[in-house]
Amino acid sequence: MSYKTLENLRVLIVDDQRPFQLLLKGILYSMGATNIAFVMTGEQALWKCMHGSYDVLFVDYNLGSGKNGRQLLEDLREKKLLHPAAVYMIVTGENQVPMVVGAIEAEPDDYIIKPFSQSVLRTRLVKIQNRKKQLAPIYQAMFDDQPELVIEACKQERQQGSRYHSLCGRIQAETHLKLKQYDEAEALLSETLSFSRTNWALLLQARLCFEQERYEESLELCNEAIDTNRYFAEAFDLKARNLMAQGLMAEAMEVISQAIVISPFSVSRQNLLMDIARDMDDLASLVQASKQIYEITRRAARQEVVHLLNYIRTVIDAASRSEELNQRNKYQQEALMAIHRAKREDTVIRDFDFDLFETLCQARLESLSGQQYLAKKTFATVSDRVTAQIEPEPDPENPDETPPIPHCAADAVLLLNQIGEFEQASALTQKLQTVSGAIDPILEKLFSEQQHRSLSRQASFNELNKQGIQLYKESNYEQALLRFEQALEVAPMNTGSALNFIQTAIQMMADPKRKKPLELVEKCRKTFRIVDNMPLPEHHKVRHQELLQQFNKLKEEKRYSR
Structure with missing residues (x-):
């Protein structure tokens, strides 16, 4: 040279x-x-x-x-x-x-x-x-994303006894693993390890064993690599994955925490920490990892708004799961601060309807504070925009243009489930599933966890509502009203159950022998607030109008004047 x-x-x-x-x-x-x-x-x-x-x-x-x-x-x-x-x-x-x-x-x-x-x-x-x-042919093939050419170029270089024999072996083995050519990878790695227990070969062999569910072998290789280099963060990552695969979550958390201390600036490492923390219900680690992913990616090439959204969603989810009031308030404040910071200084939200996302988050926070009606009212102000995300109007000038991913529709589902509007949440979820790329992996986990946590709540609601409908059919209005009232205690903003309650109350109010009719009138008025001026499915709109007319007619008869 x-x-x-x-x-x-x-x-x-x-x-x-x-x-x-x-x-x-x-x-x-x-x-x-x-x-x-x-x-x-x-x-x-x-x-x-x-x-x-x-x-x-x-x-x-x-x-x-x-x-x-x-x-x-x-x-x-x-x-x-x-x-x-x-x-x-x-x-x-x-x-x-x-x-x-x-x-x-x-x-x-x-x-x-x-x-x-x-x-x-x-x-x-x-x-x-x-x-x-x-190694120009190898680097060119890697640049061109042609893995088969990478393998062939590596083989030729190694056959010539190149001084870069070891590096070519590593690149070739990594490419075999990428293509899931496990037999070829194993043969190459076994040959390499028989001559020298190099760290790269140990890690790749450990990866191979992990992908083939040979967890004990993989763990041994990870430990050997870590013993050789205590700063080998990737070996710690793989060790944590092995422990996680075997259900040893506490041990996996200890190992991934060590990896984070060594090198915290890896998105995949922070995602692994999130997976482990989620399984262990470790809210603090979950929130911290999500925040770190957002911070890592803020200045990266893929300045995807989803990392910011998922951080805020994770904090709100942590607030909803916190049993201590102080901790819940802390997470709520963190979510608000993250939203305000993003609006003030984050360029990633420029091409995104962040105002809509903020409104839905605000509604979720209102619900967590016990302001269920206010949360539903807040949602009512943006429901049309949520629908427009799912069913966008085609652009006549660009008919083939792919519509943007409806990120905020997913947050609407989280909100609707939170306030007990299970039917609307389910209908919106079905629409979301038809949109390619609508839900990313972290959001999918938030959905799944929310659904799992609310299973007993939904089951209790469905049973109470079902009993109320049956009792109504039997003209047992007293008991039907009680069931619908209990159902609304479980899901305070549920439109269907609110209309069921109103319909039953009207039947009871129409009975001239009914005592304390004014109490029913007041209950009806309060329950109407759940549906008045709210976005409703068509069948609920029709029913709401019919019940409202019946209720007003009863009042006009002045049967219940004080």
């Missing part, structure tokens, strides 16, 4: 410290670089790469309040802005374990800690360039 390592190459320095930019520029000039660009932030670097190609990037890990070096790398890969021969080197003064491990897990081409000498930088850079050149 020529002494002029960077000659004729386009170089980008991403660092928010001007003195270091100038220092690194001097070093790079001595290595042959003449085409050097500078930016201060990850966002500026992304823009540069979208408008031009760079051969070598030197990126500081910590770039202030914007994207960090890891997030920038993920962005560039996501958008295919790093060509296969490009070198991405993280250059930073960070030496804390979470920072270092987090950066290494993103697999940059190299990671170098400040301060460093010119000779060290040159040696590391030349090493990377040699590898990129030698």
Whole structure:
């Protein structure tokens, strides 16, 4: 390799410290670089790469309040802005374990800690360039997402006795696993491990065993890898998954917590923590992991609003499940603060109807505070917008355009179940299921858990309502009214049961022998509030109008004047 390592190459320095930019520029000039660009932030670097190609990037890990070096790398890969021969080197003064491990897990081409000498930088850079050149067919096939070509190129390189024999073996084994070619992966890994118990081979063999439900073997391999490297966070992850698969949730929580301490900046790791915390009913860990996922992804390429929504949903769900009033209030305040913060500073909500989401969350919080009527009234103000999300009007100018995912409709279902409008929730859920991509995995779990927790509540409601209907048919109005009243105690805002109560009360009011009729009148008036000016299915609208006319007619007869 020529002494002029960077000659004729386009170089980008991403660092928010001007003195270091100038220092690194001097070093790079001595290595042959003449085409050097500078930016201060990850966002500026992304823009540069979208408008031009760079051969070598030197990126500081910590770039202030914007994207960090890891997030920038993920962005560039996501958008295919790093060509296969490009070198991405993280250059930073960070030496804390979470920072270092987090950066290494993103697999940059190299990671170098400040301060460093010119000779060290040159040696590391030349090493990377040699590898990129030698393995160009492999990197190109990986860039093009052609796994079969990756495997073939790796085989050829290994057969030639390449100095990169071990690296090619790792890439080949990973690709076999990705394609679920377990026999080929096992043969390659067994051969590798027979010569050397390298950590990458131990982890991949452990992954293979896990996917084949050979949990004890997988655990042994994970432990061996961890004994070799106590900062091997991915081995901790897989160990936790093995323990979880065997139902050992407390042990799994202990292990994943260790992994989080080592490297907290992994979305998949935080998702695993959420799964374990959910199974253990550990609300604090569940909320914290959800918040961390949102924070990790805020500056990432996939700035998906769903991470923000799921964080807020998880906090509200935790509030609904908290038995202590102080803890419930704390989660309610956290949800409100997250909503206000997002409205104030988060760019991810610009193309999303966040006002609708906020209104539905507000209604859920009102319900949790015991304000069931106010919650239903709040929903009434946005029900048409929820329906429009599920059944959007086609755009005549773009008839083939895919409609946006109806995120907020899912929150409407959570609210309706919460206030006891089970029929409307079920109908909305059925519509949601016909929309591709409407419910993401975390939201699906929230749905499932809410449904599971409310099974006994729904069963009790259905039984009371059913008994009331049967008693009404038998003209036993006293007992029917009692059952409908009890049903409304279980589901205070249920439209069907409210109308059943009103219908029964009207029958009793029409009886001239009835004592204390004014008490029934007042109960009817209060119950009408549940349905008056509320969004109702068509069959309930018709019934509501009929009952309202009957009730007003009875009042006009002045049979119940005080």
